Amino acid sequence: MAKMKSFQISDALTRGLEETVSVAHNYSGQLRIEALQIKKIDIDFANPRELSIEFADLLNEIDKHDVLYEKKQQEINSLASMVESIKREGVINPVVVYKEGERYKLIAGERRTLASILAKKEDIPAKILDKKPSELKLSMIQWIENIERADLTLWERLKNLEKIVFSYEEEKKEKMAPTALSELLGCVLSHAVKYHAILHADEMIKEAVKEGKIKNLDKAAIIVSIKDEDLRLEALNACVAGATLQDLKNLIVRNKKLEMAKKEKADKLPEGRGRQTTRVNLGTTKNTKAVKFIIDSIITNKGFEVLKGQVDKLNWGDYKSVSGIFQKILKTLETNLNKEQELK
Amino acid sequence: MTKIIVNATHKGGEGKTTNSIILAEYLSSVLKFKTLAIDMDPQANFSGRYLKMEYDPAYKGGKIPPLHPDYDATVDKNWDGTSSIADIFYGKEIIPYPTFIPQLELLPAHSSRLQEAEAVTRNEVVEKVHVQLKKLLNIQQLQDSYDVIIIDTPPSKGPLTIAAVKAASHIIIPAQMEQFSIEGIYGMLQLWKQETYYRGSTDPLELVGILPNKVRNIKIHKQFLESLESMKGVGNYVIPHVIHERAIYTEILVENADPKILFNLPEEHIARYEYETVCKFITKKVFNNG
Numbered sequence: 126m127a128k129m130k131s132f133q134i135s136d137a138l139t140r141g142l143e144e145t146v147s148v149a150h151n152y153s154g155q156l157r158i159e160a161l162q163i164k165k166i167d168i169d170f171a172n173p174r175e176l177s178i179e180f181a182d183l184l185n186e187i188d189k190h191d192v193l194y195e196k197k198q199q200e201i202n203s204l205a206s207m208v209e210s211i212k213r214e215g216v217i218n219p220v221v222v223y224k225e226g227e228r229y230k231l232i233a234g235e236r237r238t239l240a241s242i243l244a245k246k247e248d249i250p251a252k253i254l255d256k257k258p259s260e261l262k263l264s265m266i267q268w269i270e271n272i273e274r275a276d277l278t279l280w281e282r283l284k285n286l287e288k289i290v291f292s293y294e295e296e297k298k299e300k301m302a303p304t305a306l307s308e309l310l311g312c313v314l315s316h317a318v319k320y321h322a323i324l325h326a327d328e329m330i331k332e333a334v335k336e337g338k339i340k341n342l343d344k345a346a347i348i349v350s351i352k353d354e355d356l357r358l359e360a361l362n363a364c365v366a367g368a369t370l371q372d373l374k375n376l377i378v379r380n381k382k383l384e385m386a387k388k389e390k391a392d393k394l395p396e397g398r399g400r401q402t403t404r405v406n407l408g409t410t411k412n413t414k415a416v417k418f419i420i421d422s423i424i425t426n427k428g429f430e431v432l433k434g435q436v437d438k439l440n441w442g443d444y445k446s447v448s449g450i451f452q453k454i455l456k457t458l459e460t461n462l463n464k465e466q467e468l469k
Numbered sequence: 470m471t472k473i474i475v476n477a478t479h480k481g482g483e484g485k486t487t488n489s490i491i492l493a494e495y496l497s498s499v500l501k502f503k504t505l506a507i508d509m510d511p512q513a514n515f516s517g518r519y520l521k522m523e524y525d526p527a528y529k530g531g532k533i534p535p536l537h538p539d540y541d542a543t544v545d546k547n548w549d550g551t552s553s554i555a556d557i558f559y560g561k562e563i564i565p566y567p568t569f570i571p572q573l574e575l576l577p578a579h580s581s582r583l584q585e586a587e588a589v590t591r592n593e594v595v596e597k598v599h600v601q602l603k604k605l606l607n608i609q610q611l612q613d614s615y616d617v618i619i620i621d622t623p624p625s626k627g628p629l630t631i632a633a634v635k636a637a638s639h640i641i642i643p644a645q646m647e648q649f650s651i652e653g654i655y656g657m658l659q660l661w662k663q664e665t666y667y668r669g670s671t672d673p674l675e676l677v678g679i680l681p682n683k684v685r686n687i688k689i690h691k692q693f694l695e696s697l698e699s700m701k702g703v704g705n706y707v708i709p710h711v712i713h714e715r716a717i718y719t720e721i722l723v724e725n726a727d728p729k730i731l732f733n734l735p736e737e738h739i740a741r742y743e744y745e746t747v748c749k750f751i752t753k754k755v756f757n758n759g
Contacts, residue, residue, distance in 0.1 A: 132689040134651055134696040141655050146702035149662035153673065156666035224669075255669035 158219050161229060161251040163242060166222060169230045176200055176235060183242045207240040216241055219250040221266055223257050232263060233270035260292035268310065279342060280335045286320055319346035330361060338365040347373050356380050407455075413441045416451060423454055428461040472755050473606060473618045474677070475637035477660070480653030481624035484643040484682040486514045487718055489621035491731055492641075495748040497573035499732050502616040505565060507554050508578040509602075509629045511587065515621040516577035518722065519568040531580030537564055555582030557601045569729075574615075587627045598628040602636040617755075626656060634664055634674065639755050643680040646693035654679055654697075677754050678708040680747065685714045710746045718744075 168179065177193045178200045187197050220234025229251065231238060241249045258266065268285045271277050289309065293301045307317030319342055323334070326349040330339070339345045344364050351357040360373055368376070410416060423429060424436055432453060440446055474492065476485040489506065497504040508515040513522050513532040525531035533551065540550035552564040554576040565574040586598050605611065606618060620637065622630045634640060642657045644650040664674045679697070684690050694711065698704045712718075717740045721731055728734060734741040 130688060132692040134693055134700075138651060138655060139696070139700055142651075142658060142697075142703045143701045145655065145658040145662050146706065149658070149665045150702070153665045153668070153670070157669065253669075255671055 155252075155254070157253045158250055159253060160248045161222065161253070162248050163238060163246065165227070166220075166229045166231055166238060166249070166251070167225075168235060169232065176239070178239060180239070180242065183239060201243070204236060204240045204243060207236060208243045211237070211240050211244040211246065215246075216249050219252045221252045221254070221270065223254040225257070229253065230257070232258070233267055259296065261289065261296050264288040264292050265309065278337060279340050279345065280337065282342075283320070283323060283331075283334060287324060290324060316342075319343065322346055322349045325349075329358075333361060333365060341370070343370050344368075344373060347377070351377065353380075411444075413444070413447055416447055417441060420451065420454060423458070429454065429457060432457060470638070471606070471612045471615050471618055472639060473620065473637045474639045474641060474751070474755060475620040475622060475633045476641050476643060477622045477630055477634060478642050478644060478650075478653045478657050479624055479626040479630065480644075480650055480656075483624075483645055483650055483653065484680075484712070485624070486510065486621050487722070488641065488643045488680065488682070489515055489619050490518050490722070491718075491744055492748055492751065493573060493619040494570060494730050495732060495745065496617050496619070496752070497570045498730055499745075499748075500752070501572050503614065504573045505611075505615045505618045506568075506573060506575045507602075507618060507620045507633075508576065509554060509583065509633050510578060510621055510623040511580040511583040511629075512623065513578035513580055516575060519573070519575045520566055520577055522577065525581055528581035528584075531584075533579050533581075534566070534577040537566060539564070551579075553577050553579035553582065554602075555579040555586060557605050558582065558586045558598060563605070583623075583629060586632075587623065587625065587629045589628060595628055599632050599635055602632040606636050626660060631660070634660055637674060638672070639675045639677045641677045641680055641751065643682045645683045646681055646690040646697070651693065651697070675754075676706055677751055678706045679703075680708045681711040683714040684711045708747065708750060710743070710750055712743060712747060715740050715743075 163180075166180075178187075178197045182188075182191075182197055183201075187194055187201075191197065216237050218234075218237070220237050221232040222229035223232060232254070234249075234251075238249055257263070264285065268289060271281070271285055286306075290301045290306070293305070293309070301321075303314060303317045303321040306321055307314045310317065323330070323342070323345050326345075330345065330349060333339045334345055339348070339361075347370065348357060348360045348364060351360055356377070360368075360376055363376060364373060420436060424433060432450070435450060435453075439450055476489045476492075478485060493504055493506045496502040506515060506519070511531070516522055516532070516534065521535050522532040523535055525533045534553050536550040537552055540548065542550070552562075552566070554563065555578065556563050559582065563576055565576050568575050589595050589598055602620075620633045622633045640657075640661055642654055644654050658676075661674060661676050668674055681694055681697075684694065694707075698707050717731070717734075720726055721729060731741055731744055736742070
């Protein structure tokens, strides 16, 4: 019998077709990149920004009477290396804008835009969104854009994150857990846990981060994790004074050991000077009458019958013999008490 | 907004022109929609259906549109009397031709001029070609004049096809259920994908679907169709009605065909029924879903 013919579209072509449709769906309207005239772009002042410089300052020089003159001048200087690279290579990574009427609002890429103006460019590659994205999406875009910037401070990152968390909680009406944060940012959970902890830290620590006294995420996280308020303050001060991460870890470990030792001591009996007292000293006396009084009152008790004969024959003037019989009575008393204990 | 439907695939012989003709005639003669047919293919077959195209003396095998019926040599001093869609690349005004269907007008091809536009290579010029048709179709007066525009494209992925895709609101990919044709679908989906990236949500390029065309009752056609329909994501874009290989679809294209229009066949005629089902599906998708 002839072999049955079967016709299949090849796997490679099937994959190609499926991927094309899926990618088209996922990126619909999102990869629209065009060269935009810079003069059509506006800074979005609704978003918090670190820079104080504005486009107008660059287009018509900074006003010498501007109260921010010094700061603006510094910002321009800080853009110098980017300006050089833009003159050479142009802007490689497009800025992100959204359309508002005939103009465009900048979502990400303020420095690139400013540097392009300084580099005497008239246009800039821009990814154009049709409309203003939701707050959450907006803060995400800014986070992703910023995370690649090497000069971003811990505080700037935290401020971005704060926005993400805020808009997430607004949108979803639920508290944002570290797991959600790690999923959203696409970072490992341990990283997200650290950010999450710092975001919920007390104001003193946040203040230190803001002032740039703590620059490192790990250091900040370790300080935040300290429960004891005094130690936390100590660690904070140590960090501000320049302690390394290892120093901070050591500080915590040392403190823990100290705490443990203290706790052990607290469990034991109170102690005096010198060697520890571990038994009762019944004392010594020359007055054998006193000893006879004690012995007589004990010996009548049950369990001392065996010693009665020895006590009767005792020479009360011989300290050694009296001490000996007293020790025997004490031993017997201990033995009897132990037996009684066992019987119970 | 006027709906702009383009039939496109860079493989030849898939039925772009036939589908453009039948769809244009369904919309204009059955539904009485004010329809504009645009022929972007230098082969000028879509144009030839409605106009007695003339051979271009300057260009071997090329066609040029005949004199426009409204042309009056004594009045129109600044017009040579012909008009073609290729004129948009030369900054000239365009004047649609009437056809034997009252509701249907045509902007015919001009072989050599379209070829020239297709052959541009300099980047700036290519970009100009790409947006030129969109600019024309965005003109308010034109939008007001038509309910729907049908564009036929050349079998290529060159500037003319791209210009048509950029101008369109809807795209149909006619394809036979055969190896090279499926590869052609892949190429067209790439083009659709690129354009989709670019478009905003306010003016998307809707993929009406892949139209299984010239289907015969043979194993390869049936199995390829099944494969295509079962592909993830792609399956949703296979039009759920097929067009079979039938003599009638080519017979109606002959000059003295009777009837000339498929929809003048009796309603129960299998070919009319089959194509009308497809046309209804397309119309519903284009006009009901935005």
